[in-house]
Amino acid sequence: MALFQVEGWDLKTKDVSYDSANAKKEHKKKERKARAKKDEQRRLKETEDEYSNYDLENEQEEGSKDALAPVEKKQIDGSKKETKKDTKKADKPVSKKRSLDEVDSKPKDRDAQVESAAKKPLTALQQKMLAKLSGSRFRWINEQLYTTSSASALDLIKKQPQLFDEYHEGFRSQVQSWPENPVDVFVDQFRIRSQKPVNAPGGLPGLPSDKTIVVADMGCGEAQLAQDLNTFYAQYNRKQKKHFKKKCVVHSFDLKKANKLITVADIKNVPLANESCTVVVFCLALMGTNFLDFIKEAYRLLAPRGELWIAEIKSRFADRQGDEFVNAIKLMGFFHKKTDDSNKMFTRFEFFKPPQDIIEERKAKLERKQKFIEVETEKEELETKRTKAPEGKWLLKPCIYKRR
Secondary structure, three states: OOOOOOOOOOOOOOOOOOOOOOHHHHHHHHHHHHHHHHHHHHHHHHHHHHHHOHHHHHHOOHHHHHHHHHHHHHHHHHHHHHHHHOOHHHHHHHHHHHHHHHHHHHHHHHHHHHHHHHHOOOOHHHHHHHHHHHHHHHHHHHHHHHHOOHHHHHHHHHHOOHHHHHHHHHHHHHHOOOOOOHHHHHHHHHHHHOOOOOOOOOOOOOOOOOOOEEEEEEOOOOOHHHHHHHHHHHHHHHHOOHHHOOOEEEEEEEOOOOOOOEEEOOOOOOOOOOOOEEEEEEEOOOOOOOHHHHHHHHHHHEEEEEEEEEEEEHHHEOOOOOHHHHHHHHHOOOEEEEEEOOOOOEEEEEEEOOOHHHHHHHHHHHHHOOOHHHHHHHHHHHHHHHHHOOHHHOOEOOOOOOOO
């Protein structure tokens, strides 16, 4: 009889199962592994769902976020309880993943808080304090530009270009309270005088070769004059026949290139050829302590019969009329055309550069009257006075705003 084949026994299999003392432990271990695997798969799926719904949740309104917050908290608490039941081996990667997510969410929350704070409108008190701070900043920059030389001002703006923008932002707010902007007055002069032919009496001066009107806007700011003139002549030429069209070129110079129309330069020495301009404009731009150097540069740039246009604040003139200022400009070689002080805020001057024949004629006239030596003496006295103190301290007072 073969082994295990005993009468009365009915074994349907030849496999023999041996009892083991560790069988129950091994069975429980397998169950734990299977359960841990299922839990891990479930948590991974939950994480994927959270990422897929992340963008949607961010777009919801603040109220809906507050309503969902308790639910999310319960889910997180539930997941934490489940992880405690799992083995350490299964817990580690999941807990690390969640901690990283929580860390990543904190900067996003801070950014959201900053954005919401930035969008929040300022109170009346905050607006008043901000206006005072901006005003004091504008006054400081303005004082620097008026009490230093043009070279120092250019160096200052190159080192701190944001000062240029801050100054012009404050300047725009100042101009809003003025009854009239001098730039608009100059544009009106171009409109009126464009009704007559170039180089004709009452018309605008143009180059002798092709009658082009070439304007140099010195200390142009944001080049408003160039923008307005370009717009005006584009509209003007559309309505005119070919023979009556006018060509106008505007060169704008200032301490910073605020836009593509501007060339950065110290306006006592700009990159243009001699006698290449027909109109040079200083619109509230005689700010440096060496502003007579700007006038000399204008004389170099202007073609014969070219015109010098100046607008300045009335309070800058020691005599309130500007007679001393006019005499100084005449000593630079210009002839005085007219002074317009009809505006209560600023005075406007027009000069022109005489051609050589008029210069010779005037020189002969002064010699006949024996006044030529007196004029030369006045020029020498002016230059001597400039060496002792810059003209920005005695000829034109700096425009300093009162501190409040």
